[in-house]
């Protein structure tokens with residue numbers, strides 16, 4: 391079994407990150423749960439998974455469970471990528487796309503390898519979680535079970551609030567020249 395090295399991801403416009411994160415925070419009233427480093431880590435893993443899945447054929451969608459949304463997984467078709475897996479990825483932050491409770495980061499991904507002349511370029515819409523507060527099922531201080539949605543332990547008064555953060559997932563992809 392071989393392990394695939396992660397490609398180097400270079401953000402072309404890192405200064406845009408703060409503006410995009412602020413836009414999410416302003417619209418949602420909650421802090422954006424992810425950092426730019428989280429996004430670049432996700433993109434590196436996603437590129438490896440997408441190329442592996444593409445090469446694996448029909449069963450390849452299994453490799454995309456942590457990368458693609460359920461809707462995008464259902465439309466998975468292998469054989470879209472002709473080149474060898476990329477070693478370098480250029481990432482451009484484009485915009486926040488918003489509808490009701492869901493936020494997506496639109497990014498432009500340019501994937502290259504020393505063996506190819508032209509990069510493969512795609513737009514990705516990446517679902518971006520904002521934290522939601524949920525009640526822990528068990529008190530972290532006294533261990534009492536907490537079957538209700540109460541955010542304070544009825545035995546010892548400790549906080550039961552836990553921030554639940556949704557991971558990144560790609561919801562839409564589009565090739566462009």
Ligand SMILES: [Zn+2]
Pocket residue numbers: 529530531532533534543544545546547548
């Ligand atoms: Zn307690």
